[in-house]
Amino acid sequence: MIDFSIPEEQKLLLENLRRFIETELAPHEAEVEEKQFVRPELAAELRAKAKALGFFAMYMPEDCGGGGVGAIDMCLCEEQFGWTKDALVRRTFGSIPFALQNCVGEQRDKYLFPAVRGDINIAFAMTEPNAGSDAAGIRTHAKRDGSDFIINGSKHFISDADVADGFIVTAVTDPAKGKRGISTFLIDRGTPGFTVGRTQYMMGLRGTNNCELIFENVRLPASQMLGQEGEGLFQALSIINLVRLGLVGGRAVGMASKLMKMSIDYANERRQFGKSIGEFQMVQAMLADMATEIFAARMMVLNTAWEIDQGRDPREKVSMVKYFASEMLGHVADKAVQIFGGMGYCKELPLEQYYRDARVYRIFDGASEVHRAVVARSLLKSGTHPL
């Protein structure tokens, strides 16, 4: 027998999380949308409250001070996070790159533990103006100079760069080795030659800021390398499953669920032609389509999370989930705006904001086309499909 029920303990955690988001985060959403940042004092206050309840750094392993939750729990938490703004989630619950787990020796005291305690913020920087989907095509390079490395190049679109104290940065250490010639470095804000450049304002997700990074002859001791030389790309790919599944798939399900709830309420309340608009079959069809797609995406997310919790590496399924859940969110957001009519398009309600926020899910962490290509390549190579 397959048991799909959520154990009581998890249900309680999720209810507490939901209540916390409603009471502590929701009141600040409009301010963050308008100001396009989370005030540092507000971030500190929210983080302290989240820490007191054990909600901070939940996804990091217990042996480094995190909550140590598994993939299923992570996805269920992400569903809750989808009910509020990404910037508030990052500042309140932590946005700690999984790659920090590769810290060794003194790196653990300098970066890993302070990040898990919420004392510092770390951003993950891979994308460059000429290398997005093609992460192996980066040009930022790190040249050996005695026992140091000299870094030159640039990154862009780096989330949290405005608040980050440190950065995990990929750079080419051996151009002759292609994918195996990329390494990862820990670089502190303020390191001579390193500049956090302009903020690149986006269509949505306001408050989560993205910036350029510029490296001009940045000298780093070899001890700032994270993991082994030449493993940078593989490190990034080894942890990206969880990001794509939870932070994109689970979050998309949560965001879509919020839109679904708002649409149901509006369809029941809004009256035209003497009836609630929910009585019109064409509105009903939109609601039914939304609910069906959300259900499908949720099952895909949780099934794939279960596989990860079993110690498997379901990367084709993760690609299917990333692709399907982000496209689902786009369809749901579009229908929600339609159900709200002119009010859906009007800035007096947050529907237009959610519609803008939804758009990027099909682009970052591997665009839909790239994930479809991954799935298709796997099907053709294996001659079968994963169940």
Ligand SMILES: Cc1cc2nc3c(=O)[nH]c(=O)nc-3n(C[C@H](O)[C@H](O)[C@H](O)COP(=O)(O)OP(=O)(O)OC[C@H]3O[C@@H](n4cnc5c(N)ncnc54)[C@H](O)[C@@H]3O)c2cc1C
């Ligand atoms: C809001 C936001 C936050 C981000 N945060 C970060 C961050 O914190 N750190 C970081 O390193 N990066 C970050 N990124 C970068 C993000 O991961 C890239 O934008 C993404 O990987 C796509 O790369 P690109 O924008 O260069 O698009 P491109 O790679 O130029 O793609 C353009 C188009 O070509 C298509 N395409 C490309 N290759 C193929 C292919 N092989 N087959 C079919 N179609 C293809 C794409 O699907 C897309 O439609 C962020 C981006 C955004 C928008």
